[in-house]
Amino acid sequence: MESNPLQIFFFPYMAHGHTIPMIDMAKLFAARGVMATIVTTPLSAPLITKTILKTKNLAFKINIQTIKFPCAEAGLPAGCENVDTIPSTDMIPNFLKAVAMLQEPLEQILFEYHPDCLVADMFFPWATDAAAKFDIPRLVFHGTSFFSLCTSESLKLYEPQKNVSSDTEQFVIPNLPDEIKLTRMQLPNFGKIDEEKDTNKLLKEIKESDIRSYGVVVNSFYELEHAYADHYREELGRKAWHIGPVSLCNRDNEEKAERGKEASITEHECLKWLDSNKLNSVVYICFGSVASFTDSQLIEIAMGLEASGQQFIWVVNKSKHNEEEKEE
Template identity: 30%
Template sequence: MEEAIVLYPSPTIGHLISLVELSKLLLNHKSSLSIHILLPTEPYSAGKMDTYIAAISATYPSIKFHHLPTVTLSTTTATHHETFILEVLRLSKPLIREQLLSISKKYTIRGIIIDFLCTSGLSLATELNIPAYIYITSCASFLASYLYLPTLHEKTTKSFRDIKEFLDIPGLPPLRGTDMVKPFLDRDDDAYINFLDFAIQTPQAKGIIVNTFEVLESEVIKTISDGLCVPNNCTPPLFCVGPLILADGRQRTGGGSCKSSSDGGVPECLTWLDSQPSQSVVFLCFGSLGLFSKEQLKEIATGLERSGQRFLWVVRNPPADNIGVAITPQSDPDLDSLLPDGFLERTKERGLVVKLWAPQVEILNHSSTGGFVTHCGWNSTLEAVCAGVPLVAWPLYAEQRLNRVVLVEEMKLALSMNESEDGFVSADEVEKKVRGLMESEEGKLIRERAIAMKNAAKAAMDEGGSSPVALSKLVQSWKPEK
């Protein structure tokens, strides 16, 4: 029978894109493979997947998407958006089993690659005797904290949000308790309990695949591989196959209005960038879920105006619920009511505000882009690394505070946007960090390091580079034992 690999992503657009990019690499390495991607119910509407999936299906017939039957959530309220994802995946577990059995009737399944959010499916792979690999959509530094979570849990009875001293995690710089992954902060929260269970299960996998590359995180990769993050168990082999990022910068994954210009469909924001000096524009964008209050939007605007820097800023409406992220369809924001009076008029010669969405990969790779204020989502971080663009790190949710510490302290690719205890960032801080990135000596050093890391990322993905070598070892591990 034909050989197949099954991929089980979290049903969210950012995680899906990352695994689809991995699928493309696998097909380049072994074109005879049949790739099957299992798609549970979307837990919320952060970005429309249909167009993306249709485009991939049309271009890569060897990648087959399996839409699982719809499940209905038992709750509509939660502290974290990840809670909705975990609930969907729990309810989908019997559906995943049925799908794996169905695929196995026509194909020889050599392995299943499971998004770490879908670790509840690991027991199914064991039951059906399918080699299972956990896929980490974030960095190796996150993986270190994740694998070490059971050890930290045993060392304290406190929630991380209440721990004042620095945490000592192998391979990582000192972390404050509040810099841990957001769903990890309260040990009594259902999300924490789920992730703790997943972290305990992860060493049972045949391997762990990480969307990173060796030069970017060499120390922490070695620390994990040496078994220091799982002191009471064996650590599976690590396969660092990144950077896996969206190849087509114009791929639209949500609503938005970076309108096409009248001269052939080029987005207006790219045409505007064409008219700006080299490396002069600061790009501000906060992922598919990032939202700010009306008060915070006004502070950002004031800081940008005072900074005197050119800017391209993607703006959304403030959050409408207590979760504070964009898990419902977004309407066009009324910029005049959200931003300070006269701001758009006063800054029109050096700034452009875009509603909802912009082609991020293309903007980051544009010669006029000189800096990126980002939420530190790992996909966005890798896109900036591959474009050689220096960062201002402003985390909002998930593991982004941990990513900020690593980007600033270890990788030295970012300045830190510092917030008050309630998470608010002042106009003065926005002005200081935007100007610092573009004008200061520290900003210059970060820019030089960003360009060097861009070259390192390219070398990692070139033939014979560390990532293709890791991918080859991964494929070799699928061969049946004699």
């Protein structure tokens, strides 16, 4: 008698840089006989469905479960279900509030289907408790490398940035396999301040949730950063599995090229231009779908890239903010 296949639920954060690798992860597991289900909101469901339909050679189809995103309840405009639809930075707390309100509908789905495992994004720290209610192991997906995880942990533990007298003075991040030097200017804002702001509180909750979870899945491979994979497990005592690069589950160029937003040029144009350049001569620049720059900032970056004399492909997000600037 055949045993029932494993059933894993995947719950990506509502941002393209988090959703795309989670879809790839679901494909990876489905290709190996796991019943994969992606939990998402109505706005994101069509994009995920479109991506899945282009995939070949899955042992099981990937299911999609939608849960209502509480825009109105959190004071967000209708349809604001993804980070790149947030109209202004003032609305970020509202978005975080809406995300926190997803715990109850997630629990309802977990109660109904009782999957064998839940893989949930780092930005859902409450998912560990939600899964624990039904004795379901929760795995955390950060979307970053072992190097990044180790570095962030050391900064939080030792706070070496507090031992320098200026923002430009270098400090060494302690307890790492290599000597890594930074300045306070190079740290993100939440690495510089002590205030109990929303972001800081969320990061604290994420860390506590990580420790209580079943473990972490990392979009990396051992040969790339073996020293940091070992450090994360042995020195920091965290359970972790490297399963990347998850993008390799996409076998042809079309699958890879059409996983996110629609580009302004076709993959064929891009590949043709790349083929016209020497091997290893082109730099790829991308700040992610969430980053928003003013026109003056974009011009400054462009001038720097041009001055470098290096051929490059630069992915620029067409944001509402930039459109408003042009209208003015």
